[in-house]
Amino acid sequence: xxxxxxxxxxxxxxxxxxxxxxxxxxxxxxxxxxxxxxxxxxxxxxxxxxxxxxxxxxxxxxxxxxxxxxxxxxxxxxxxxxxxxxxxxxxxxxxxxxxxxxxxxxxxxxxxxxxxxxxxxxxxxxxxxxxxxxxxxxxxxxxxxxxxxxxxxxxxxxxxxxxxxxxxxxxxxxxxxxxxxxxxxxxxxxxxxxxxxxxxxxxxxxxxxxxxxxxxxxxxxxxxxxxxxxxxxxxxxxxxxxxxxxxxxxxxxxxxxxxxxxxxxxx
Numbered sequence: 724x725x726x727x728x729x730x731x732x733x734x735x736x737x738x739x740x741x742x743x744x745x746x747x748x749x750x751x752x753x754x755x756x757x758x759x760x761x762x763x764x765x766x767x768x769x770x771x772x773x774x775x776x777x778x779x780x781x782x783x784x785x786x787x788x789x790x791x792x793x794x795x796x797x798x799x800x801x802x803x804x805x806x807x808x809x810x811x812x813x814x815x816x817x818x819x820x821x822x823x824x825x826x827x828x829x830x831x832x833x834x835x836x837x838x839x840x841x842x843x844x845x846x847x848x849x850x851x852x853x854x855x856x857x858x859x860x861x862x863x864x865x866x867x868x869x870x871x872x873x874x875x876x877x878x879x880x881x882x883x884x885x886x887x888x889x890x891x892x893x894x895x896x897x898x899x900x901x902x903x904x905x906x907x908x909x910x911x912x913x914x915x916x917x918x919x920x921x922x923x924x925x926x927x928x929x930x931x932x933x934x935x936x937x938x939x940x941x942x943x944x945x946x947x948x949x950x951x952x953x954x955x956x957x958x959x960x961x962x963x964x965x966x967x968x969x970x971x972x973x974x975x976x977x978x979x980x981x982x983x984x985x986x987x988x989x990x
Contacts, residue, residue, distance in 0.1 A: 739774055799828070806822055823855060827858065831862065857890065863913075
């Protein structure tokens with residue numbers, strides 16, 4: 724029986740560079756069997772310690788999960804789902820971060836993946852998950868994002884921050900505007916509702932993100948599709964008709980005028 728040479732390396736090598744190269748090649752392969760064979764190794768502490776010695780950074784594991792995220796398939800999703808159930812893998816929180824990134828790259832989100840995002844959000848990963856779910860854009864991913872914001876498992880102040888960080892760089896995307904519009908129909912804490920509105924129609928980097936070196940930034944409004952513009956304009960009208968507090972009214976009105984100008988120039 725022929726043995727995959729990369730698997731042979733994973734089985735016996737103690738050279739972390741060779742191990743990383745072999746694991747990355749398997750992760751990139753888009754070969755269902757090869758990716759499945761990688762799983763049992765990544766799930767064992769013994770292998771993970773050979774890949775990245777415990778006293779150092781997880782440089783090689785990061786490279787493996789980057790390869791999985793850059794080459795997403797049904798097989799990579801199943802691998803991530805299986806790893807989440809491996810106690811030796813999830814014993815280190817930083818590994819869960821890597822897993823979530825690769826899992827969210829698979830579209831659409833499977834029911835099992837959605838449950839992982841629900842569970843990890845309740846365990847302190849909500850701010851990690853929010854941008855990943857919005858970037859995925861599939862219906863199940865948007866549903867989980869909505870549950871995070873509308874549910875009671877995450878503190879309101881955390882919701883405010885994750886809305887700012889997750890929605891702002893994607894606020895011109897139609898699916899993101901749609902889920903925000905739906906969320907505004909719920910009974911939300913006042914500060915969470917305000918965060919959704921201001922993130923869609925305003926930009927206050929310093930007050931939202933502090934003195935961060937690379938804070939999230941909004942895309943230009945003219946990159947929005949006409950359908951997204953139409954929804955943003957209609958939503959702004961509904962928000963203004965509800966008489967929001969002045970600090971929200973002014974940016975919504977100003978942005979509404981800009982959006983209407985952009986739309987009129989497309990006609």
